[in-house]
Amino acid sequence: MKCMICFFSPTRSTYNVCKNMVYILKSYGYEVDMLDVTKRELRERKNTNHIFYDLYIIAFPVYSQRIPDIFSEYLHRISINSHNAIIVSTYGSVTEGNALSQAAAILNKKNLQIYGAIALPSEHSYRSAFMSGYIYDNHTEELENFFTNALFNIESKKEVKIRSNLAVGMFFSQKFLAGITLKVPNVIKEKCVRCNKCIQACPTNAIDINLNISANQCIRCAACVKVCEVEARECVFKNHISRIIVAKGIQRKGKPVIFT
Numbered sequence: 001m002k003c004m005i006c007f008f009s010p011t012r013s014t015y016n017v018c019k020n021m022v023y024i025l026k027s028y029g030y031e032v033d034m035l036d037v038t039k040r041e042l043r044e045r046k047n048t049n050h051i052f053y054d055l056y057i058i059a060f061p062v063y064s065q066r067i068p069d070i071f072s073e074y075l076h077r078i079s080i081n082s083h084n085a086i087i088v089s090t091y092g093s094v095t096e097g098n099a100l101s102q103a104a105a106i107l108n109k110k111n112l113q114i115y116g117a118i119a120l121p122s123e124h125s126y127r128s129a130f131m132s133g134y135i136y137d138n139h140t141e142e143l144e145n146f147f148t149n150a151l152f153n154i155e156s157k158k159e160v161k162i163r164s165n166l167a168v169g170m171f172f173s174q175k176f177l178a179g180i181t182l183k184v185p186n187v188i189k190e191k192c193v194r195c196n197k198c199i200q201a202c203p204t205n206a207i208d209i210n211l212n213i214s215a216n217q218c219i220r221c222a223a224c225v226k227v228c229e230v231e232a233r234e235c236v237f238k239n240h241i242s243r244i245i246v247a248k249g250i251q252r253k254g255k256p257v258i259f260t
């Protein structure tokens, strides 16, 4: 049996969960391929892989209570050679909003059946702006239980219905919400050692060779902040309300949201 995990993960929490899923799926006899489409070049690459997958998993972080726009655009564009899907998401313990149901709608349109969906609380992308907060593990136990049920659903052809929530994120564009939440993470020149790691980590190629960021291309994912080892980039909130909302997620221990 073959499984593909296709994921988007700028600050790598989702990626860490994906690595954990590989071990679990292998224990069920799956051969697992991973496709990281975080970087723009990888999302734009032509798909020359025609393997049929018994299971297709998509994994992504919740952005403004939804699936990240650039990942949903990618999913709309590609053809998926599978009938069975599982949805995995990570969120910063504020709310998963409508991310799971939105992802399910995209996959259903492509004639995939959904046999399980999970949103796992993870480190918030903007955690570095705070002194405190939970550091989550990779949710081994929750994932093991989730996959036991979801794989059983595939065997018995029992599709899951994912509840749709009323979410603020439905009424404003993600670009607008991200733009009013966080400043573009400018470089602190005195600290920068010119390693260029931030340029390489950016999923939208928003950082130029002089380390300046195009505000228009920046999706405020904070990958450049997290990857910088000398703290030459930082998360700075644009307003007090956004800071309070993110702090709420960082200070409480969120729970997995599961559909099986």
Ligand SMILES: Cc1cc2nc3c(=O)[nH]c(=O)nc-3n(C[C@H](O)[C@H](O)[C@H](O)COP(=O)(O)O)c2cc1C
Residues within 6 Å of the ligand: 008, 009, 010, 011, 012, 013, 014, 015, 060, 061, 062, 063, 064, 065, 066, 090, 091, 092, 093, 094, 095, 096, 097, 122, 123, 124, 125, 126, 178, 219, 220, 221, 222, 249
């Ligand atoms: C632009 C942006 C919007 C976010 N919106 C939400 C949200 O609506 N609810 C939430 O709980 N977490 C939110 N988060 C936090 C991420 O979902 C969470 O940190 C996720 O684990 C990051 O995944 P990654 O490390 O794979 O990039 C947001 C993060 C970013 C960067």
Ligand code: SF4
Residues within 6 Å of the ligand: 187, 188, 191, 192, 193, 194, 195, 196, 197, 198, 199, 211, 227, 228, 229, 230, 231, 232, 233
């Ligand atoms: S990652 Fe940090 S130190 Fe490296 S170039 Fe970017 S800002 Fe400078």
Ligand code: SF4
Residues within 6 Å of the ligand: 010, 185, 201, 202, 203, 204, 205, 206, 207, 213, 217, 218, 219, 220, 221, 222, 223, 224, 225
């Ligand atoms: S420049 Fe913007 S889009 Fe690029 S890594 Fe930094 S926060 Fe993310």
